[in-house]
Amino acid sequence: MRFKLALLHWLQAEGRNFDLRRRPRVAQPRKKPIPRADSDAGRSGRPRASALGKASFFYTIIYIALAVFSYGFIDPNFPYKAPRALHRLIYYQRPLTTIIYIIVVGGLFCLYGWVLKGVKRRKLNSKKIWKLVFLSVVVLFFAFPAFSYDIFNYIATAKVAFFYRENPYLVMPIEFVGEPMLEFMHAANKITLYGPFWILLTGLPHSLINNLFLNVFSFKALVVAFYLGLSYLIWRLSKKSAFSLAFFALNPLVVLETLVSSHNDVVMMFFALLGLYLLIQGKRPLSFLSLLASIGIKYATLALVPIFFLSSRLKKEQITILSFWALFLVFCLAPFREEIYPWYVIWLISFAALVPERRFIFWLTIALSLGTLGRYLPFLYTRSWEGMTPMVKWWVTVLPPVIVALAFFKANFSREVSKR
Amino acid sequence: MWLKGVKGVVLGLFLLSITPRIVLADSAYVLPYPGLMPGNKLYKIEQAFDRLYRPWVFGNFSRHKYELGLADKKLVEAKILFEYQQYLLAVRALTDSDRHFQKAVYYLDQAEKEGKDISQKTTNLQAAAGKHREVLQRLKEQLPEEFIWRPEKGEATELNLKLILEEAMRIREI
Numbered sequence: 001m002r003f004k005l006a007l008l009h010w011l012q013a014e015g016r017n018f019d020l021r022r023r024p025r026v027a028q029p030r031k032k033p034i035p036r037a038d039s040d041a042g043r044s045g046r047p048r049a050s051a052l053g054k055a056s057f058f059y060t061i062i063y064i065a066l067a068v069f070s071y072g073f074i075d076p077n078f079p080y081k082a083p084r085a086l087h088r089l090i091y092y093q094r095p096l097t098t099i100i101y102i103i104v105v106g107g108l109f110c111l112y113g114w115v116l117k118g119v120k121r122r123k124l125n126s127k128k129i130w131k132l133v134f135l136s137v138v139v140l141f142f143a144f145p146a147f148s149y150d151i152f153n154y155i156a157t158a159k160v161a162f163f164y165r166e167n168p169y170l171v172m173p174i175e176f177v178g179e180p181m182l183e184f185m186h187a188a189n190k191i192t193l194y195g196p197f198w199i200l201l202t203g204l205p206h207s208l209i210n211n212l213f214l215n216v217f218s219f220k221a222l223v224v225a226f227y228l229g230l231s232y233l234i235w236r237l238s239k240k241s242a243f244s245l246a247f248f249a250l251n252p253l254v255v256l257e258t259l260v261s262s263h264n265d266v267v268m269m270f271f272a273l274l275g276l277y278l279l280i281q282g283k284r285p286l287s288f289l290s291l292l293a294s295i296g297i298k299y300a301t302l303a304l305v306p307i308f309f310l311s312s313r314l315k316k317e318q319i320t321i322l323s324f325w326a327l328f329l330v331f332c333l334a335p336f337r338e339e340i341y342p343w344y345v346i347w348l349i350s351f352a353a354l355v356p357e358r359r360f361i362f363w364l365t366i367a368l369s370l371g372t373l374g375r376y377l378p379f380l381y382t383r384s385w386e387g388m389t390p391m392v393k394w395w396v397t398v399l400p401p402v403i404v405a406l407a408f409f410k411a412n413f414s415r416e417v418s419k420r
Numbered sequence: 421m422w423l424k425g426v427k428g429v430v431l432g433l434f435l436l437s438i439t440p441r442i443v444l445a446d447s448a449y450v451l452p453y454p455g456l457m458p459g460n461k462l463y464k465i466e467q468a469f470d471r472l473y474r475p476w477v478f479g480n481f482s483r484h485k486y487e488l489g490l491a492d493k494k495l496v497e498a499k500i501l502f503e504y505q506q507y508l509l510a511v512r513a514l515t516d517s518d519r520h521f522q523k524a525v526y527y528l529d530q531a532e533k534e535g536k537d538i539s540q541k542t543t544n545l546q547a548a549a550g551k552h553r554e555v556l557q558r559l560k561e562q563l564p565e566e567f568i569w570r571p572e573k574g575e576a577t578e579l580n581l582k583l584i585l586e587e588a589m590r591i592r593e594i
Contacts (some may be wrong), residue, residue, distance in 0.1 A: 164536070166479030175481060177537035 051123040055115055056135055062107045063139035069100060070146035070260055077184040080213050091383065098381045105373050108252035115250055119243045126235065126242040133231055133249045137224055140259035145216065147376055148261040148343070149186040155215050156181050157192045158206035161199050168192040168199060181212070197296025198264055223262040227254075230270040234353045237277055241356075248353035253369035257343040265343050268297035269350040272304060276319065279311050300347060303330045317355060324351040324361060340397055342372035360408050367400035449544075449551035452489070454496040458509045480531035484524050484541060488548060491520035495552055502559055507579055508569045514584065518591050521552070525594070542594075549592040556592070560585045 072086030081087070090097050115132065118124040145151045156173040160166050164176060173179060174188040182188050192199065205218035231249040238244035248254060257263050271294030278287035291308055294301040303326040311319055327347040334340045345368045352358075352365040374396035378389040456463045470490065477486040494517035501510030528545060532538045565582040 164479065164481075165534075167477060167482040170477060170482040170485055171479060175540065177540055 051118045052128040052131060055111065055118070055124070055128075055132055058107070058111055059132060059135055060139065062104060062111065063136065063143075065100075066104050066256075066260065067139060067143040069104065070143040072097075073146035074144060075149075075184040079180065094381050094383060098377060101376065101380055105252060105256075108255065109370060112246075112250055112252055115246050116243065119246050124242060124246070126240055126245060129242045129246045129249070133228070133245070136250070136255055136259055137228065140255065141217070141220060141224055143260045145220070145261045147256065148263065150264075151216060151219055151262045152181065152185050153187050153190075153192075154194075154198075154202055154219055154262075154264065155206070155212070156185055156188065157194065157199060158202040160192075162203050162206050194264065195296040195298055197293050198267065198298065201267065201297075220262045223258060223264060223266060226264075226267040226270045227258045230266050230273060230350065233270065233273045233277055234350065237273065237280075238354055238356075243356055244353045247356055247362075248349055251349050251369055253342060253345050253373055254349055256373065257346060261343070263343040263346070264297060265346040268294050268301055269347060270294075271297065272301045272323075273350060275304075275308065276323070279308065279319070280316055284311075300327065300330050300344075303327060320351050320354045321358065321361070324348060324355070327351065339393075340372065340375075342375055345369055345372050360404075363404045363408070364401055367404040368397075371397045371400035449547040451492050451496050451551060451555070454493055454500060457497060457500065458506075458513075480527045480534060481536065481541070484527040484531065484545075487520045487524035487527060488545065491517045491524055491552070492548065493517075494520060495555060499555055499559060502563060507567050507581070508571075508577060511579055511581075511584055514588055517552075518588050521549075521591055546594055549594050552592045553589050556585050556589045560589075 068086070071082050072090035074080065074082035074087070076087070076091075082090075089100075115124060115129070119129065156179075157168045159179075159181070160168040160171055160173055160176075164171075169191055172189055172191050173185060174182060176182075201222065202219065205215065205222045209215050209218045227249075231245060234248045235241070235245045254266075258266050271290050275287040275290035275294060278284075278290055281287075288308060291301060291304060294304075304323050307314070307319060307322045307326060314322070331340065331344050331348060334344055345365070348365050348368065352361045356362055375393045377396065378392035379385060382389060456466045474486075477483050494513045498510045498513035498517060501507075501513055524545065528538055528541055531541070560582065563581045563585070565580070567579045567581055569577040569579055
């Protein structure tokens with residue numbers, strides 16, 4: 001008996017919640033301290049690593065690993081060569097590459113879940129999320145655009161327009177005989193797919209630097225600036241919600257496709273959400289101008305035009321939800337043009353972040369983020385876009401959202417049954 | 421005996437007629453579908469669109485492509501009009517094609533002056549010129565040398581088709 005009491009005292013002193021079912025509690029359990037976002041002290045009073053500290057530590061490790069890993073993806077024909085060990089890893093040790101990718105993406109999703117939970121439990125506030133966002137930017141800015149060659153299409157398009165002074169809607173990069181970029185570009189035989197406003201914007205990073213390797217980073221800087229701008233807009237539109245900020249800015253898909261691969265979808269969404277922000281402010285002409293700028297980046301936000309026109313009859317939440325579904329429709333129609341690309345999910349995450357209380361939208365977005373990032377797996381494993389790759393890509397994209405939809409259907413069905 | 425010889429000649433001619441004809445002069449360059457033809461209600465709208473599209477085309481390569489595209493289109497238009505004996509309209513289309521072809525050559529020269537490598541474009545232009553000449557040569561063989569176009573109302577127009585076609589072929593000699 002005395003031994004058990006001593007053990008109980010010791011456990012309570014260690015701050016563990018111990019439940020004695022048979023016997024009454026000898027000592028009153030301590031009141032659970034209200035978690036504070038800025039608290040650095042443990043229950044025992046000893047200083048412990050804060051939630052931010054832990055998150056920063058793990059994020060830094062994963063991001064550095066990702067940044068190093070990304071340099072292995074440098075094309076063998078690129079003027080600057082990848083370190084030999086990394087090149088061998090990516091091109092010849094494909095199972096290991098696939099495992100590393102799974103660990104990195106899995107790690108990012110685990111951290112993402114942990115951060116979102118931390119925000120919900122008020123362990124992490126907006127300031128701390130912003131710190132994590134800036135950490136992501138600082139480390140991943142130096143990553144090589146590993147999983148997509150679109151940044152080189154942006155650079156080539158800017159070169160066609162501003163260096164060769166040709167219309168990129170009529171002339172393809174491949175038409176310039178002797179152009180050094182042709183050796184490693186993957187879509188040199190295409191005219192530009194992007195809007196005129198995007199081409200105008202790329203004039204800035206193009207004119208700043210006249211070196212291909214540094215140009216990658218000047219273009220990355222442009223995308224990163226809009227990533228920060230979009231994160232800020234989401235934060236403002238959600239009434240400075242740390243959860244919305246974290247939901248968007250730390251989403252692994254957003255991080256990988258924006259900070260690593262530098263897709264311009266954040267630029268398009270920045271202007272779309274700026275339009276929404278101006279619409280809420282009652283500045284309709286400016287909001288339409290902003291939407292026009294967004295359409296001038298990548299056309300997908302053309303689907304938002306009817307919603308903007310009907311906005312006077314709608315509440316902010318309704319506009320957001322309708323915008324989400326309008327872009328989801330465009331997302332679903334993507335295979336008719338080419339295919340569903342992972343970075344298209346950024347369109348959905350941008351609006352989903354404004355209505356995180358909508359459970360179905362929330363989980364659907366998470367499922368799509370996870371699923372579409374899985375689309376890289378078969379290519380990493382086989383280094384081929386043919387064979388089993390299309391089938392695996394289809395399944396990994398479709399399965400997670402279907403599971404989410406079925407789970408919600410089952411939950412609703414059970415609720416209906418229990419009501420009756 | 422002589423009957424056997426005749427049979428041999430006939431058989432030979434028959435075999436020659438069924439074997440695929442090899443035309444070494446044929447160019448691999450493919451001419452486009454001409455689109456709307458004069459007489460169509462939308463023809464003028466298409467013409468206006470082509471003109472409105474013009475300012476969008478900047479850069480010497482872009483302009484070269486645009487002008488060559490129009491030269492091709494107008495040539496096919498002229499060919500069809502000649503075949504339907506709409507000689508006046510056909511001559512107008514051919515004159516347009518000549519003008520666009522000359523502009524295509526001009527913009528390619530300008531691109532070269534800018535320091536752009538025009539080797540691929542020149543090869544393509546030569547192929548286009550070859551195909552154009554091929555079409556024009558066939559037309560020259562089929563059409564009368566001169567034709568007087570008499571509309572129901574208005575004055576007659578004398579068309580020296582041989583001269584017009586020879587001039588068009590000369591323009592396309594690169």
